Amino acid sequence: MAKIVGGVTTSHIPAIGNAIAKELFEDPYWKPFFDGYPAVREWLDQVKPDVAIVVYNDHGLNFFLDKMPTFSVGAAFEYTNKDEGWGLQPLPPYEGDPELSWHLIESLVADEFDICSCQEMAVDHGFTVPMSLLWPDRSKMTVKTIPVAVNTVQHPLPSPARCFKLGQAIGRAVESYGKDKKVVVLGTGGLSHQLDGERAGFINKEFDLMCLEKIVDEPEALARYSIHDLVRLAGAQGAELILWLIMRGALGEKVSKVHSNYHIPISNTGAGLLVLESA
Amino acid sequence: MPMQPSPTRDPIPGTTIFDGTMAMRGYALNKMCYSFNEAASRAEFLADEDAYCTKYGLNDAQRAAIKARNALDLLAAGGNIYYLAKFVGMLGLNVQDVGAQQTGLTVEEFKAKLQAAGH
Numbered sequence: 001m002a003k004i005v006g007g008v009t010t011s012h013i014p015a016i017g018n019a020i021a022k023e024l025f026e027d028p029y030w031k032p033f034f035d036g037y038p039a040v041r042e043w044l045d046q047v048k049p050d051v052a053i054v055v056y057n058d059h060g061l062n063f064f065l066d067k068m069p070t071f072s073v074g075a076a077f078e079y080t081n082k083d084e085g086w087g088l089q090p091l092p093p094y095e096g097d098p099e100l101s102w103h104l105i106e107s108l109v110a111d112e113f114d115i116c117s118c119q120e121m122a123v124d125h126g127f128t129v130p131m132s133l134l135w136p137d138r139s140k141m142t143v144k145t146i147p148v149a150v151n152t153v154q155h156p157l158p159s160p161a162r163c164f165k166l167g168q169a170i171g172r173a174v175e176s177y178g179k180d181k182k183v184v185v186l187g188t189g190g191l192s193h194q195l196d197g198e199r200a201g202f203i204n205k206e207f208d209l210m211c212l213e214k215i216v217d218e219p220e221a222l223a224r225y226s227i228h229d230l231v232r233l234a235g236a237q238g239a240e241l242i243l244w245l246i247m248r249g250a251l252g253e254k255v256s257k258v259h260s261n262y263h264i265p266i267s268n269t270g271a272g273l274l275v276l277e278s279a
Numbered sequence: 280m281p282m283q284p285s286p287t288r289d290p291i292p293g294t295t296i297f298d299g300t301m302a303m304r305g306y307a308l309n310k311m312c313y314s315f316n317e318a319a320s321r322a323e324f325l326a327d328e329d330a331y332c333t334k335y336g337l338n339d340a341q342r343a344a345i346k347a348r349n350a351l352d353l354l355a356a357g358g359n360i361y362y363l364a365k366f367v368g369m370l371g372l373n374v375q376d377v378g379a380q381q382t383g384l385t386v387e388e389f390k391a392k393l394q395a396a397g398h
Contacts, residue, residue: 015373059361064313065302085315086368153361155298196360198351199293200378201389203396207282228288228296233280236294236360264397268374 002100002177005047006258006277007247008040009187009215012056012129015267017088020132036261036273037133043258043275044134049184051097051144052134053104053170055246056126056188057152059084062118068154069116071166073108074147075101079123091128097144100177104146107173113166123147130188143184152189152240157227163242164223167249174250187247189240191262192233193269201268202235208262208270211241216257216276219248237269244274254279297359305357308345311335312362321369350377 016033024030061084063069078093105117127147135141148170151157158166167185174183191208194200211234214221223245230239248255258275265271295301302309311332314320324331332342344352348370353363367377379389 060313060359060365061316065306065309065359083316083318084368085321085365153297153359154302155296194294195364195374195378196350196354196381197293197295198381199291200374200381201392201396203393204280205396206280210282225284226288228291229284231294231296232285232291233282236296265393268378268393270396 002174002179002181002183004171004174004250004252004278005049005182005184006043006255006275007185007187007251008130008134009190009244009247009272009274010130010133011190011266011269011271011273012126012188013267013269013271014084014086014088014125014129016129017125017132020136021089032263033266033271036263039259040134040273040275041136044184047184047277048182049143050181051100051146051183052131052186053146053148053183053250054127054130054186054188055148055150055243056123056130057240057243058149059124059126060153061124062122062149063153065154068151070151070158071113072116072118072121072149073101073105074121075105075117075119076121079121079127079145079147081124081128082122084124088125091132092138094123094131094145097146100181101146103177104170104173107176108169111169111172113169121147121149126188130186134186148246150243150246152237152242155227157239158242159227160225160230160242160245161223164219164245164249167246170246171250171252185247185250187244189243190234190238191241191270191272192235192238194235195237195268197236199235203264203268203270204233204235204238205264205270207233208272211244212260212262212272212274215244215248215274216255219245248276251276251278295354301357302359303357305359307336307338308341308353308356308358309362311337312358312366315365315369324369350381
């Protein structure tokens with residue numbers, strides 16, 4: 001039977017992609033951020049996941065406002081990365097696991113989550129930056145991927161409570177899959193940041209640290225916030241916390257914290273990192 | 280700042296929620312910016328900005344904001360930050376440059392404000 005071995009949450013800021021391309025790992029600005037990741041890779045080497053379910057938000061590469069699905073699940077043999085317009089070099093495609101994707105889709109819809117299925121899906125920095133941080137050597141990367149894209153572009157966004165429940169449904173779906181597969185769930189984005197308006201540059205360290213703590217043993221406390229609360233407390237783009245809640249929901253009730261890191265600022269963001277292992 | 284969930288949805292200073300009203304207002308502008316994913320579209324815009332704005336049907340406020348490279352005006356005209364990022368990225372600006380412009384700070388002052396949030 002398939003099993004969720006754990007989850008990783010990490011920020012997915014595009015500037016990280018640039019810094020990786022320029023190998024700024026020892027640069028004083030970047031070092032406190034990149035130093036958080038070797039421990040994650042060691043954990044991944046131990047648990048050896050077969051599949052990564054990557055929960056992220058598309059920032060205007062695959063989806064435009066003409067059609068804006070709330071929740072989308074990739075069901076492709078591979079996922080391409082493309083030019084996003086500002087100079088990040090596109091990375092090679094990521095291998096999918098369409099059989100598990102369709103099992104997820106069947107199970108989620110039966111569980112009353114009426115998601116959008118995508119047999120073609122371009123993945124942007126929200127997906128590729130976390131993958132590059134966790135699996136920097138593509139020649140050795142064997143993990144297959146299933147993107148789960150969540151609308152954080154156009155309000156109304158799905159509520160934190162709804163996202164937490166979607167995560168729980170993803171957990172049930174994986175556990176009902178008949179093949180022996182080890183699955184890791186990535187919750188990307190966050191933590192606090194705001195790019196737009198006179199409030200640009202808003203970062204809330206106190207709130208971020210509280211989220212990093214509560215999401216381990218008390219995720220329901222975070223699921224009680226509204227999207228409006230998250231915009232107020234974590235900034236307009238800090239609402240990406242809902243992606244972390246999907247990851248957390250998928251892991252089940254009891255988890256143990258393996259590793260965490262937090263650093264301000266990376267670009268305009270409070271950058272959070274967390275590794276949770278399923279009980 | 281109190282961290283309890285709030286039952287009300289009071290306006291958040293300096294923040295526009297990109298809802299249906301804004302999405303309708305900004306559709307043409309955002310559609311143009313979405314096209315900047317393609318290198319050929321970026322080249323076409325840079326070769327003749329006015330003609331490109333006309334092709335996408337931008338209104339006067341949107342055209343003026345594009346011409347002025349003014350982020351707050353672009354947002355007020357219905358622009359969404361994720362699509363606008365493609366416009367400003369094409370011009371070689373990053374989110375600190377745009378943050379500084381929106382907050383009336385120099386880029387160095389804006390970066391110092393971000394650093395200060397860590398203390």
